[in-house]
Amino acid sequence: MSSRMSRAARSLAARLVLVAVAFAAVPVFLYGEFSAAEGAKRQVLLARLQVEGQLIARGLALGLARIKAPSVVETRKVLDELNPAGVNVRLLFRPVLSAGKPGPVFLVGAIPALAADSIEIERERLAGAGIIRAVPDSCEGGHALDLHYSSANGIDEVLTSIVPFTTGAGCWAVVTSQTTSGITGSFLDRPYWESPEVRMAAGVYALLMVLVLTLFGGLWFNLRRFGYEARNVADGGPASRPFVKANRIPELDGVARELDQMVGNLRSTAEAFRFAAEENAHAFKTPIATIAQAVEPLRRAVGKGEDSAGRSLQVIEASLDRLDSLVAASRRLDQVNADLVSPPRQAVDLSRLVAALLDSYDETTADRDITIERRVTSGCVVRASIEMMETVIENVLENALSFSPEHGSVQVTVARGDGRVVMVIDDQGPGATAEVLERMFERYVSHRPESDPSGAPHFGIGLWIVRRNVAAVGGTVEARNRTEGGMRVTVTLPSA
Numbered sequence: 001m002s003s004r005m006s007r008a009a010r011s012l013a014a015r016l017v018l019v020a021v022a023f024a025a026v027p028v029f030l031y032g033e034f035s036a037a038e039g040a041k042r043q044v045l046l047a048r049l050q051v052e053g054q055l056i057a058r059g060l061a062l063g064l065a066r067i068k069a070p071s072v073v074e075t076r077k078v079l080d081e082l083n084p085a086g087v088n089v090r091l092l093f094r095p096v097l098s099a100g101k102p103g104p105v106f107l108v109g110a111i112p113a114l115a116a117d118s119i120e121i122e123r124e125r126l127a128g129a130g131i132i133r134a135v136p137d138s139c140e141g142g143h144a145l146d147l148h149y150s151s152a153n154g155i156d157e158v159l160t161s162i163v164p165f166t167t168g169a170g171c172w173a174v175v176t177s178q179t180t181s182g183i184t185g186s187f188l189d190r191p192y193w194e195s196p197e198v199r200m201a202a203g204v205y206a207l208l209m210v211l212v213l214t215l216f217g218g219l220w221f222n223l224r225r226f227g228y229e230a231r232n233v234a235d236g237g238p239a240s241r242p243f244v245k246a247n248r249i250p251e252l253d254g255v256a257r258e259l260d261q262m263v264g265n266l267r268s269t270a271e272a273f274r275f276a277a278e279e280n281a282h283a284f285k286t287p288i289a290t291i292a293q294a295v296e297p298l299r300r301a302v303g304k305g306e307d308s309a310g311r312s313l314q315v316i317e318a319s320l321d322r323l324d325s326l327v328a329a330s331r332r333l334d335q336v337n338a339d340l341v342s343p344p345r346q347a348v349d350l351s352r353l354v355a356a357l358l359d360s361y362d363e364t365t366a367d368r369d370i371t372i373e374r375r376v377t378s379g380c381v382v383r384a385s386i387e388m389m390e391t392v393i394e395n396v397l398e399n400a401l402s403f404s405p406e407h408g409s410v411q412v413t414v415a416r417g418d419g420r421v422v423m424v425i426d427d428q429g430p431g432a433t434a435e436v437l438e439r440m441f442e443r444y445v446s447h448r449p450e451s452d453p454s455g456a457p458h459f460g461i462g463l464w465i466v467r468r469n470v471a472a473v474g475g476t477v478e479a480r481n482r483t484e485g486g487m488r489v490t491v492t493l494p495s496a
Contacts (some may be wrong), residue, residue, distance in 0.1 A: 016216045023209045027202070034198075046146055046160060049176065051149030053161035056084050057174040060091065061165040062171065071108040075109045088157060088177040090126065092135055103170070105135045108353060114152060122152040126175070132496040134162060135173045147175060222249050226259070233263050257268040285409075345473070347496045348389050350421055351380045354414050357393050361401070370401060371409040380414050380421045383496040384473040392469050392477075396425050396489050403487070416495060423491040431481040438481055441467040466491075 019241040063078035075091065082089075089111040095103040107123040114122055126132055129149055157177040160357040164173050225246045232241075243256035243263075261394055365372055382389070400410045408428040415422055432440065439445050443464040472476045482488050 016213070016220060019212060019216060023212070027205060038195075042146070049160040049178070050163070052084075052087065053174055053176040056082065056087065056089060056176060057163040057165050057172075059176060060172070061167070065167055067167075067169070072108060076113070079113075086178075088112065088151075088179065090122070090131075090175040092132070092173040092175065093170060094135055096174070105132050105173075110200075116373055118152040125152060129159070131159070131162065131175055134148075135164075135171070148180075168292050186271060188373060222252060226256075230259075240397040247438060333398045344386060345383050348384050348386055349380070350382050350389060350423065350493070351376050351378050351414055353386065353389055353472065354393055354412060354423065355370070357390065357397070358412060361397065365401065365410075367405075368401075369407045370404050373409055373411040375415075377411040377415045380416050380471065381496040382421050382475075382493040384469075384493070388469045390474065392466050392491060393423070395466045396491065400425050400429070400487070400489070403409060403427055405429070419495050421493045422493050423493070424488060426486060426488045428486040431485065431487050432479070437479055437481070441477065462494035468469075 039441070058112040059082050060078060062083060064075070067074045075093075079089070079091065089109075091108060091109040092105055093108045094105045107119055107126065110119075110122065123132070128146060149157045149159045151157055155177050159175060159177045162173055162178045166172065192436070224306060225248070226243060229243055229246045239361055243259040244253060246254060247256040354376055355374070358374060359370060397410070397412070404410055404427045411426040411427075412426075413422075413426075441463050443461060445464075467477050470491055470493065473493060475491060477489065477491045479487060479489045
């Protein structure tokens with residue numbers, strides 16, 4: 001478990017996920033911090049604007065103190081004399097009635113000036129924004145505002161402060177604002193994430209994230225393409241492309257060329273093995289056949305009484321048989337090595353192949369009265385080569401037949417399951433000890449019965465070739481004793 005977790009932690013896909021999570025988490029954390037700083041900056045600005053409103057109110061208070069009975073004309077003169085630059089002003093007035101009770105709130109002036117027919121509309125807008133209701137409270141003390149507002153002139157503004165002052169005539173309230181088109185007003189009006197610096201930083205960050213994820217993702221997909229082409233090469237597929245053509249990252253061109261060269265060398269080596277196997281077998285077979293033909297006249301020429309010469313001829317013939325078997329075994333070993341280096345792959349209908357091979361054993365099994373029971377599911381297809389699968393089937397089947405007693409049976413089963421094709425061969429032989437089971441697929445290991453009906457020499461490479469061929473196509477083979485007696489050999493192959 002720990003090794004799998006360690007491998008997963010080192011994988012490129014896991015690191016790509018971690019990079020993506022980091023890119024997603026960093027903006028969330030930084031935005032919170034910068035947003036808090038932006039809020040503090042906004043509060044400082046509002047405090048400054050409130051002070052600015054207080055200064056404007058103080059100036060207006062000095063001018064309006066000279067007016068005994070406020071009027072629109074006199075108030076307009078005071079506003080024109082003040083005329084603060086870059087600040088919009090609304091002057092509200094709440095008179096004190098004769099009974100000492102506060103009167104209604106009036107809009108008596110504005111900077112910039114409003115048309116006569118717009119004054120009442122402006123007052124209604126201020127009332128809708130809650131400013132009129134705030135005047136009685138503001139007469140007790142002003143406060144900062146941060147309120148979006150649309151004036152009667154159709155200009156978007158941000159109300160920044162409301163500052164009161166009193167004269168003998170009543171309570172006055174100075175409402176200041178900034179247009180949203182101005183620097184200060186735009187800063188107060190927009191959310192923090194809409195600020196230009198945030199958008200620029202977000203754009204740069206997004207570009208960086210895309211570049212990093214593209215780098216990791218491109219490398220990951222490129223390696224997957226390499227893996228796909230490597231499987232094609234292993235399968236012997238004719239459609240496999242060179243790694244250089246599958247590569248999309250220029251920096252990996254050197255790696256791709258080395259892989260292509262390695263594949264080419266392996267295929268050349270496999271072809272050399274196959275040619276050497278054929279040539280060596282042909283070279284040895286010719287003198288062996290010549291010696292065998294030359295021994296036959298000698299046998300006829302030797303008289304029955306010449307026991308020594310007869311025994312010598314028997315030794316020569318037995319040695320020729322063994323030498324012929326050695327040549328065949330050597331050829332098979334060279335072929336196996338070639339198939340391991342570059343295994344040929346094609347779709348092989350294992351069901352048909354098994355059925356055809358079993359038919360060829362009818363005469364052999366009839367001599368010993370051995371029955372072969374077939375349980376072959378049709379359509380079991382694997383990706384291998386016919387020669388490799390024939391070798392696997394023949395070696396396992398001959399091993400089972402050689403250990404089976406007369407009048408016994410061998411059961412051959414071929415079936416599909418979970419993306420695999422499974423071939424099982426059961427015999428009724430003596431089984432094997434635990435030590436033999438552990439080593440029976442090793443090279444040059446042979447545990448034959450004392451009397452082998454075939455009479456052929458054995459070198460302990462048959463089951464070793466089975467394991468190598470099965471492993472070359474991505475399968476497994478195992479042997480175990482059956483509870484009812486005999487041995488079971490199970491070959492599991494990837495389904496095509």
